[in-house]
Amino acid sequence: MRLLLWSVMLGSIRSAPVIHRLDPAVKIIAPFTNQLFPTNSAANASAAEYAQRYLTEFGYLARANGDTTMALRNFQAFVDLPVTGVVDEATAAKMQQPRCGNRDIEAIEEEVRNPLDAEDASDPVARRKRYAIEGSYWGVKDITYRITKYTSEMQARDVQSIIGKAFKVWEEQSPLRFVQKDEGPVNIEILFASRAHGDGEPFDGRGQILAHAFFPRYGGDVHFDEDEPWRALQSKGIDLYSVAAHEIGHSLGLKHSQNHEALMAPFYQGYTGDAIHLHSDDIKGLQHLYGEPTTTGKDEEKLVKPDKVGFPSPKPTYDDIGGINKRTGPLENEINGEDDGKPDICKDAAIDAMTSLGNGTTYAFKGDYYWKLNQVSFDKGYPRKIVDDWGGLPGQLDAAVTDYDGDTYFFKGELYWLFDRDGKMYKGYPREISVGLVDTPSNIDAAMIWSYDDKPYFFKDKQFWQYSRWGMPNSWPRQIDDMFRGVAEGIPSRINAALKWTNGKSYLFAGQHYYRLTGWRVMKVVAGYPRKTAEWWFGCPGKSRRKRLAIDYARK
Numbered sequence: 001m002r003l004l005l006w007s008v009m010l011g012s013i014r015s016a017p018v019i020h021r022l023d024p025a026v027k028i029i030a031p032f033t034n035q036l037f038p039t040n041s042a043a044n045a046s047a048a049e050y051a052q053r054y055l056t057e058f059g060y061l062a063r064a065n066g067d068t069t070m071a072l073r074n075f076q077a078f079v080d081l082p083v084t085g086v087v088d089e090a091t092a093a094k095m096q097q098p099r100c101g102n103r104d105i106e107a108i109e110e111e112v113r114n115p116l117d118a119e120d121a122s123d124p125v126a127r128r129k130r131y132a133i134e135g136s137y138w139g140v141k142d143i144t145y146r147i148t149k150y151t152s153e154m155q156a157r158d159v160q161s162i163i164g165k166a167f168k169v170w171e172e173q174s175p176l177r178f179v180q181k182d183e184g185p186v187n188i189e190i191l192f193a194s195r196a197h198g199d200g201e202p203f204d205g206r207g208q209i210l211a212h213a214f215f216p217r218y219g220g221d222v223h224f225d226e227d228e229p230w231r232a233l234q235s236k237g238i239d240l241y242s243v244a245a246h247e248i249g250h251s252l253g254l255k256h257s258q259n260h261e262a263l264m265a266p267f268y269q270g271y272t273g274d275a276i277h278l279h280s281d282d283i284k285g286l287q288h289l290y291g292e293p294t295t296t297g298k299d300e301e302k303l304v305k306p307d308k309v310g311f312p313s314p315k316p317t318y319d320d321i322g323g324i325n326k327r328t329g330p331l332e333n334e335i336n337g338e339d340d341g342k343p344d345i346c347k348d349a350a351i352d353a354m355t356s357l358g359n360g361t362t363y364a365f366k367g368d369y370y371w372k373l374n375q376v377s378f379d380k381g382y383p384r385k386i387v388d389d390w391g392g393l394p395g396q397l398d399a400a401v402t403d404y405d406g407d408t409y410f411f412k413g414e415l416y417w418l419f420d421r422d423g424k425m426y427k428g429y430p431r432e433i434s435v436g437l438v439d440t441p442s443n444i445d446a447a448m449i450w451s452y453d454d455k456p457y458f459f460k461d462k463q464f465w466q467y468s469r470w471g472m473p474n475s476w477p478r479q480i481d482d483m484f485r486g487v488a489e490g491i492p493s494r495i496n497a498a499l500k501w502t503n504g505k506s507y508l509f510a511g512q513h514y515y516r517l518t519g520w521r522v523m524k525v526v527a528g529y530p531r532k533t534a535e536w537w538f539g540c541p542g543k544s545r546r547k548r549l550a551i552d553y554a555r556k
Contacts, residue, residue, distance in 0.1 A: 052068055055068065058103050098268035100268070144181045145187065147160065153229060154231070159232075162233070170278070175293055190223075199223065203226075205225075216253050242272075345371065350512060356499065357422070414443075459508075483524050513531060
């Protein structure tokens, strides 16, 4: 997840330069006629603050009081300007150009002098002219998308045509095929929205932020600001074609390129009158992730993640006994019921744990039973007893979480169990939590991977914290209540379960309801929640199937 914000910074520049020193590090060249870089000495401080904010926002400064001169030099190197270390005319003009708000580079501390990862480490501004990949990518070749909300600025059919045209830009140089679907689950959701729209990053109205998108690990969705004057293949207004083509690149896993001729360069390129084709730099990045164009082969449907979380390693050997009972297939009994003492998940949807294994299957656990979930409900033949199919795993679990090796950790009391991506238990388990997982208490309530930073989090009572194999950081634990204040209706007394689902989004389950978390910066509950778990996860009666599809098929 990292969220992308297209920022338009307007202004004009004139006259010959005179250097003024600002804050200890920033140099501004004046005079300027615009408010961002004012001419009088009294306003110099605000100009310096603006430059620092810009450099921090786009990854050149790790903190506001960092080495601004070095940050300016790195910005100038990245955008192919003369490297001066001051905000001269060319630098100021570049900072005012419409651009994508995703970081150009990852901010680092100033003692590391080479944030561009240049080949010549002795030269802090040595250039790295190449594509950049974020690390996650789609593990399927057929990628589906849906436009869930249209702009009032254009006809729906025109929006569909332009979005389809933008996808074709990427399709022609890869084995990927993009398919628009009106119903059912999709990989990428596209919408137009104004102001706050549920993802924790509200738009600001016309003239600044144009759109934002998410990398595959964060769900791949693309959002456009409804307040912008969107146009189809016109030089006036905001060209949807060029913005969409760029954003789709991020949805596929590409970051900004330092090559200013590439589609994935950070600055808005507008409508040129020509069909957009990928630059060789874009093609290299795309094919690094997905390979060259081909019409053969079909990958398993999954979302591939780049890194494992910080759980203990290496993993132990297998236990020949433990694991899901593969010999027992789904039974042809009722989907749900109370026969033989089985719980009715539609009457009481409070669960103990939920997790998606490394093979992509999702399971919910409650008491001594478990359910295998699909996109809209759960499979026939469920619930089934945990002890019958998960060799060595007890019922009444506290929590479950799956890491990026695809291994799943189950917790109960003072113990934890470790299973592989196919549900087979490793040898030597269970183990004591206090021994295997540093600073992790017993009897936790829930565990999950947060979609923003891909790190494990644990929940207990009123607190939650980020797990580290080196021990709990000093800034943790934090209060669960803070995630809900000002956003959700009411604060649950306890979190029962948590999950990072296959769509890349993270969820909390409390009683009969669930909440979706933002995938950006601060862990907060998304507006519009809670929702009923029984209806949206287990397909129980309530909203009609059509209504659920129309409102939010991704649940989500």
